[in-house]
Amino acid sequence: MIRFEQVTKRYPDGTTAVDGLSFEVSEGELVTLVGPSGCGKTTTMMMVNRLIEPTSGPILVDGEDIAAVDPVKLRHRIGYVIQQVGLFPHRTVLDNTATVPTLVGWKKAKAGARAAELLDLVGLDPKTFGSRYPDQLSGGQRQRVGVARALAADPPPAFGRGDPQCC
Ligand SMILES: Nc1ncnc2c1ncn2[C@@H]1O[C@H](COP(=O)(O)OP(=O)(O)OP(=O)(O)O)[C@@H](O)[C@H]1O
Numbered sequence: 228m229i230r231f232e233q234v235t236k237r238y239p240d241g242t243t244a245v246d247g248l249s250f251e252v253s254e255g256e257l258v259t260l261v262g263p264s265g266c267g268k269t270t271t272m273m274m275v276n277r278l279i280e281p282t283s284g285p286i287l288v289d290g291e292d293i294a295a296v297d298p299v300k301l302r303h304r305i306g307y308v309i310q311q312v313g314l315f316p317h318r319t320v321l322d323n324t325a326t327v328p329t330l331v332g333w334k335k336a337k338a339g340a341r342a343a344e345l346l347d348l349v350g351l352d353p354k355t356f357g358s359r360y361p362d363q364l365s366g367g368q369r370q371r372v373g374v375a376r377a378l379a380a381d382p383p384p385a386f387g388r389g390d391p392q393c394c
């Protein structure tokens with residue numbers, strides 16, 4: 228049995244990742260968390276094995292408040308598969324996105340402007356997310372930075388698209 232009682236996770240920058248969440252999962256029950264990117268699904272799961280500590284509200288596993296359980300022993304009882312995408316962990320979201328333009332010699336301002344434009348395109352406000360590091364994003368947000376990074380070098384249009392000689 229897993230039980231959340233009004234559990235909240237707030238990060239130091241003021242982001243509320245999980246807000247007063249309560250639910251109970253019985254033994255043998257299959258549960259799926261569904262919601263938009265960034266809504267708090269992974270945070271919720273990572274709080275169950277204390278990879279992330281809640282800001283408030285108890286979480287009980289088999290009736291026991293996990294705040295009082297040794298995290299290593301707790302994790303030995305819980306299987307967990309992570310989301311990964313391969314961003315540079317020591318570079319900000321903006322710098323990750325600007326990787327190829329920078330490598331091919333674009334001026335910093337132009338590369339930064341292009342990266343900001345692409346972050347906007349994938350639904351990440353560059354003012355909010357540009358200065359964050361990958362470990363400060365949700366998995367889907369990281370995946371979207373990966374897409375923005377892949378698009379950032381102005382790839383040539385696909386053959387046939389906008390090509391007057393084609394078709
Ligand atoms: N260190 C951090 N500082 C500030 N905000 C953070 C930090 N880590 C995560 N967040 C934010 O917490 C929110 C919840 O993230 P979470 O990983 O739980 O989302 P998710 O529902 O799993 O999304 P996805 O479907 O994209 O994987 C996101 O808006 C994310 O930007």
Ligand SMILES: [Mg+2]
Pocket residue numbers: 268269270310365366367
């Ligand atoms: Mg996630």
